[in-house]
Amino acid sequence: MNFDGIVIGGGPAGMMAAIAAAKNGQKVLLLEKNDRLGKKLLITGKGRCNVTNDCSAQDVLQNTPRNGRFLFSAMTAFPPESTMAFFTSRGCPLKTERGNRVFPVTDKSYSVLDCLKEELRRQNITVQRGKAQHILTKDGKVTAVQTEEETLPASWVILATGGASYPATGSTGDGYAMTRELGHSIVPVEGCLVPLETSGTDCQDMQGLSLRNVGVKLLSAKGKILYKDFGELLFTHFGVSGPTVLSASCHLKGEGCRLILDLKPALDEGKLDQRIQRDLALYQNRSMENALTDLLPRSMIPVVLRRLGVDPQTQANAFTKQNRRSLVELLKAFPIEITGKRPVAEAIITRGGVKVSEADPKTMMSKIAQGLFFAGEILDCDAYTGGFNLQIAWATAWAAGTAAAKYAIDK
Numbered sequence: 472m473n474f475d476g477i478v479i480g481g482g483p484a485g486m487m488a489a490i491a492a493a494k495n496g497q498k499v500l501l502l503e504k505n506d507r508l509g510k511k512l513l514i515t516g517k518g519r520c521n522v523t524n525d526c527s528a529q530d531v532l533q534n535t536p537r538n539g540r541f542l543f544s545a546m547t548a549f550p551p552e553s554t555m556a557f558f559t560s561r562g563c564p565l566k567t568e569r570g571n572r573v574f575p576v577t578d579k580s581y582s583v584l585d586c587l588k589e590e591l592r593r594q595n596i597t598v599q600r601g602k603a604q605h606i607l608t609k610d611g612k613v614t615a616v617q618t619e620e621e622t623l624p625a626s627w628v629i630l631a632t633g634g635a636s637y638p639a640t641g642s643t644g645d646g647y648a649m650t651r652e653l654g655h656s657i658v659p660v661e662g663c664l665v666p667l668e669t670s671g672t673d674c675q676d677m678q679g680l681s682l683r684n685v686g687v688k689l690l691s692a693k694g695k696i697l698y699k700d701f702g703e704l705l706f707t708h709f710g711v712s713g714p715t716v717l718s719a720s721c722h723l724k725g726e727g728c729r730l731i732l733d734l735k736p737a738l739d740e741g742k743l744d745q746r747i748q749r750d751l752a753l754y755q756n757r758s759m760e761n762a763l764t765d766l767l768p769r770s771m772i773p774v775v776l777r778r779l780g781v782d783p784q785t786q787a788n789a790f791t792k793q794n795r796r797s798l799v800e801l802l803k804a805f806p807i808e809i810t811g812k813r814p815v816a817e818a819i820i821t822r823g824g825v826k827v828s829e830a831d832p833k834t835m836m837s838k839i840a841q842g843l844f845f846a847g848e849i850l851d852c853d854a855y856t857g858g859f860n861l862q863i864a865w866a867t868a869w870a871a872g873t874a875a876a877k878y879a880i881d882k
Contacts, residue, residue, distance in 0.1 A: 476627035481508040484847025484864040485631035491872025493594035504602040520580030524858035535854040545870040613842035634821025634848040662818030669710035677706040692727025732805040762787035834874035844871040
C-alpha cells in the first residue's frame with residue numbers, strides 16, 4: 472500500500488499524531504517496533520495513566536521547566552481541556568483528583584489505550600510492526616523510511632520514538648540516531664523525574680518510610696534554593712524518591728546539592744517546641760526512643776537521635792533544653808546530601824533530545840529536513856509530575872499531525 476505519511480513510534484504521541492493526520496485526510500502508516508502499541512502508556516501513573524492535568528495551557532507551561540516557551544503555540548492550540556474532550560467524547564470518561572491530576576474513571580491505563588486504538592481503527596490507520604532505521608531525504612525533503620526489511624515511501628514522517636527512559640518499553644533512543652544522521656543536534660540525554668541517591672546510611676535505615684506532608688527544598692552547593700515543593704517523599708535503599716523528589720530532580724545542578732526537609736510544616740518552631748515539651752512530660756519516665764513515637768515514625772527515631780548525638784536509651788526527663796532546641800531545628804530543616812541521580816533507565820521521562828531551536832514551534836516540523844516532524848518525548852522538553860508530560864505529548868502530537876497533513880496538501 473502507498474501511504475501519504477508515516478508515524479514512527481506507537482506510544483501516546485505517535486498514536487495521537489497519526490489520528491490528527493488521518494482526521495485531516497491523510498492515509499497514515501503507524502510503524503511500531505514492539506509487538507503491541509502503548510507499552511509505556513500502560514505503566515504511567517502507576518498503571519492508572521495520569522492523562523493530563525485539569526488546568527490552563529499557561530499552567531502547563533509554568534510546570535515545564537525545560538523549554539516551556541517553545542510549547543506555547545502547540546499547548547494553546549491543544550490545551551488540557553482539548554485532551555479531556557478528546558477522550559470523554561470517545562467513550563473514555565475521566566475524573567480529576569488531588570493536584571488536578573486527571574485519570575480514567577476506571578483507574579486503568581488500558582481504558583486510555585483502548586480509546587486510542589479504537590480511534591486508530593475508526594480513522595483507517597494502518598498499524599505495522601517494524602523497526603525504522605533511517606529517514607531518507609532528497610534535496611532536503613523527506614522521501615521514505617527505511618526499516619530492517621523494506622523502504623517505505625512517504626511525503627512526510629512524524630518521529631515519535633520517545634526518549635531513553637524505561638528501555639524495556641521500547642524507549643531506547645532510536646530516534647536520536649535517525650535525526651542526527653539528518654544533521655540535527657541532540658542535547659545530551661539524562662534522567663528527569665528520577666529518584667535521587669544520597670550519602671550515608673540514614674535514608675537506607677528508613678527504607679520504605681513514606682512521608683505524606685513534608686516540605687522539600689533543593690539547595691545548590693552555595694545554598695541557593697533551586698526548587699521548593701510540598702507533598703510526598705519516600706525513603707529507599709539508595710536514597711529518596713516520591714513526587715516531590717522526582718520534580719526536584721529536574722533542577723539538580725552539579726555536585727554538592729542537598730535536600731532540606733521540613734518534617735513538621737504545619738508547626739512553627741515555637742509550637743513545635745511546645746508539642747515536644749508535652750510529649751516529654753507525658754513520657755518522662757520512658758527512653759527517648761519510646762518518648763518520640765507520637766511525634767515521629769518509628770523508623771525515623773533512631774536516625775534523628777543519632778544526628779542529635781543522643782543515646783536512644785536516655786530518659787525523657789534527662790533530655791536537656793539544648794537537646795530540645797536542636798531537635799526543633801533538625802525537624803524543621805532535616806538535611807540530606809545528594810550524590811546524584813538514578814540511571815536514566817529508571818527515570819519517568821528523559822531530559823535532552825532534539826534541540827528545540829531546530830524545530831518550528833507551531834508545526835513541530837524540522838528546520839533541517841522538510842516533511843520531518845517531531846512529537847512527544849524525543850523533543851528536549853520536560854515537565855513536573857502531575858500529567859504535564861503526557862499533555863506535552865498530546866499537544867505536540869496534535870500540532871505535528873495537523874501540520875503534516877497541511878504540508879502534504881500544500882506540497
